[in-house]
Amino acid sequence: MRTSRAVSVALLAALATASVAACSSDSTESSSTGGSETVAACEPSGEDVVNLSFTSWIPGIEDAVAKWNEQNPDIQVAVQTGPNGNSGTYQNFFNQLKAGNAPDLGQIEYDALASFRVQGGLQNIGGCDVVQEAQPEFIDWTWDQVSFGEEGNAYAIPQDTGPMALFYRADLFEEAGIAVPVTWDEYAEAAEKIDAEGGKITNFSTADINQFAGFAWQNGASWFEADDEGWTVNITGAETEEVGAYWQDLIERDLVASYPAWTDEWNNAYNSSEVWTWVSAVWGANTIQDGAPDTAGNWAVAPMPQWDSAAPASGNWGGSSIAVFTGTDYPYEAAKFATWLNTSEESLTILADTANIYPATLDGINLPTLQSGVDFYGGQVIWDVFAQAANQVPANFTWGPTMTDTYASISDGFKQVVTGNSTVSEALTAGEESTVSTMNSQSIPVKE
Amino acid sequence: MSILTTPKRRREAASGGNSLHVGPRPAIMSRLAAMTIMIVATITFLTPIWWLFVASTKNRSDLTSTNGLWFAEWNFGTNVSALLDYRGGIFLQWLGNSAIYTVGGALIGTLLAAMCGYALAKYQFRGREVLFNVVLGGVLVPLTALALPLFLMFSMVNLTNTFWSVFLPSLVSPFGVYLSRIFAAASVPDEVLEAARLDGSNEVRTFFTVSVRLMFPALVTIFLFQFVAIWNNFFLPLIMLRDESIMPVTLGLYNWNSQVSQIPELRGYVLIGALLSVIPLILMFSLLQRFWKNGLGSGAIK
Known part of the structure; x- marks a missing residue:
């Protein structure tokens, strides 16, 4: 009797150890230092290769990310997915913020940004030069959505709108x-x-x-x-x-x-x-x-x-943004990726073609891919x-x-x-x- | 232990179950009532599946404009191949993931539950009843309620969003332990174990060669329950997984379904995907049910 007990306990222990050891290398990248709400310094981390995680439910967004990864070997972004925000991904973000393993970037609709902000979940990236340079490219009201109308602050980068x-x-x-x-x-x-x-x-x-x-x-x-x-x-x-x-x-x-x-x-x-x-x-x-x-x-x-x-x-009606979560070690790199994703013509074209994402930038709404007639509407542009x-x-x-x-x-x-x-x-x-x-x-x- | 677990009582219970077939014919009226209830129940359960099957044979136009319970133009093949082609066949990968989580989890889970229940039934050790009562308490706690604490615990060891974050919790089945204990107590006589010991068999060998066979019907039941529970498990993967390549089919389809208002063609994929994802369950049930009935039946006659 005693033998069999010892055997089964040993077996269980071995199983548990083996499984923990086997996959500890797969762990997520982000770590858990608290972030602040005020405009923080936004400097490149100086690391050779930065790995970012990005959660979005938009099908096809990985094609745009693949393009970025190809062009930016020093900032590699891994796409994670989930259901539509209110169907579970927002709750997951809150759980992750609590557990300290939120992704570096996440998709958040405009109407949910404030709930993340009051929980202290959003990194203010208004101080990043890449963000300041990109601001004029966006349609004014979309910037108000991500800055809450506050001069110099930015809690996300606008992605799409629903005029x-x-x-x-x-x-x-x-x-x-x-x-x-x-x-x-x-x-x-x-x-x-x-x-x-x-x-x-x-x-x-x-x-x-x-x-x-x-x-x-x-x-x-x-x-x-x-x-x-x-x-x-x-x-x-x-x-x-x-x-x-x-x-x-x-x-x-x-x-x-x-x-x-x-x-x-x-x-x-x-x-x-x-x-x-x-x-x-x-x-x-x-x-x-x-x-x-x-x-x-x-x-x-x-x-x-x-x-x-x-x-x-x-x-x-609708529209969403890409936010940088507090706790990221790489606010600069994350902001740089988010601005590229939502302003560059190649990214916006991919998003418009594969996921019906309607851009939030002044140039974006005049993309060549948004110039053609649609048969369903009698060929109307x-x-x-x-x-x-x-x-x-x-x-x-x-x-x-x-x-x-x-x-x-x-x-x-x-x-x-x-x-x-x-x-x-x-x-x-x-x-x-x-x-x-x-x-x-x-x-x-x-x-x- | 309670009287429920004594062999005598168990045999009575089993033969009581059989009396439906061997007893006197019930009156026509009560048979009619029973049949009516059965038919109503069958229709209630089968109608949604019938609707799903019919819907999956239609193209998008017929789906909204024709009767939901009868066929229009037959497009089943086109729909299936469109689903399998969509985004590089991610659906097949989800099915495969579900199969791995489910078969692996159910097999190992059944083995663990069998060993645990057997140990609780057949060995005397201090704390046995406490342990058993804790396990019994576990039966009462729904898996959904454990998902968030599990997420926070897995976060501490950096195991969220991995295969293990869904697989490891699937290995545990308090109900399986309970059933194993009851069944082991009833169907594995101490005399047989004593005989095996006298013949020089060690405990582990006795368990695998003698006891497992005697407990087989219970193990099939536990396997089936675990299989269904893991295959349908949705909330745990929803909370744990972000990486599309390790998602089970339930979560994958839910993700698609949540985007229907923006990407309407997903609706068709969700329908056909839901149909394809219940097929393994139906197969498993019809295959294992045979074992199950045989096992319980033979136990009753012995």
Whole structure:
């Protein structure tokens, strides 16, 4: 008996030792020294070869990284992957920051940057000369997203944007003799006519609050503001309420559909010509193309309907940045790679072609690959519309540090709105209250 | 130990299970009720798989516009080859990774559980009951709840994002230890072990040549449970792994699925990939079920 016990214990121990020894060489590169929020000195490390790890969920981004590795033997980047940010990668980043083994660089959408910042996860790379040199290349409002509007600071490098425009069924509008709406008033009038034709002008998104945020953004709203004393939450500002009242009216008059976004039903509503338009971001071009294949060639893109056609503006839906995490030993090299990835023509071309990434730079939106017509849109060069929209996005929109919760709360409200049990205004008020209480519970200072 | 583990009790339980076949015919009504429940349950479980199969034979246009439960144009072959070609056949690699995690983890996990359970059942040593109770407690803790602590522990030894970070935790099966102990106590008579000892066999040899055979039905069960648990394990890889080349198929498909709104063609790949990824489970079940039934049956007749 005693023998067998000894044998099995020895066996277990041997197994454990062997496995630890066998793979200790595979360990991750990054180490765990704390970083600071202030502009830090940003100098090359002086090492011959720097190895960086970079986590992104964008399929095809490894092609751009391979290009970089080929051209920069002294800064080698290893790509790690995972699910879309909110589906797990953000949680992984937080776990890794806690465990001290975060990657050097990570993909973070604009609306999640603030939550990483309040946790002290982002390295301020505003002091890096490569970053300062690159700043003028970016569209102004995208830089505001990564600097939080603070002069000289940069918590990430903008990667892509989602300027919004109006996707519409050119064939149906023409058959019905309806003019393509230029203002939101005309859009509401068109909605009535389309309703009379037996269709719906669009679908009101209850699950994805980013679309509504884009509408509010276009109207000059800003849901959050941060200064030294704390955060101001303003989801119920006049600009947002105006947008809310507009959609409330369309919903009450039953002029819009309310299929849950990204589902088969939703695809089918477009594929079967029931729904005629979609105010969406540049990446939506692919969504329709894929979801409504039977309508190929019949779609076109026009600028987003305006509140004031004298001062055209556009909303933004989505977009992400590349951040350098605190704890990296190589902020300079990481910043250098991040700027190349998001400004160089070769990288942006690869990203646009393989992953539908729409650049955030002034030159990027005029890339040769974004000059050709798209058959699905009747051969229209739809990129021109988005390039114009990208330059018309207001600069002052700021995301908060608890967006997941804010979205969930407003989304719950919107689901009640489409069933007639609540109003958009009530949903926004509830969203604001829930956001403030979540921030309070996380000890994030909120100004009343 | 409880009375549950005595051989006599076990035989009663086993023959009780058999009475469905040898006992008097139940009344028509109760048979009808039983059949109805079975049929409803079968339909409930099979409909999603049927939908998945039908969906995987359609092209993208038919997927949204035709009835989800019946075929349109047959595109199964095209879809499969598109999936296998996508990004240099990464899907096949995921399947291979899953196979390695699963077969390796289930085999070693079963062996460890068998040894552990056998030791707990057949050897007297101090702390035996405490050890067993700790293991029993382990049955109650879901693997998901352990994922984050495991991540922090693996971080300390720099083993996150490695093959081992998913493989090592898969080797542990508290339920397997529990089942082994119960089964070893019931099916491996002390007399047989005594006889083996008298014949000069050492303990390890006795375990592998005599006891393992007697415990075989339980081992198949543990293997099957471990196989399914590891194949379907998702949360641990999600937290541990960043490197696409070592991901199991569950995590790979989840990653794709999370990007459907930006890269819509992934949706088709996720569907067909999900179908292909359940095939190994179905195969394993239908192959091992035979062993399983035979084993339990022969044990009952002895």
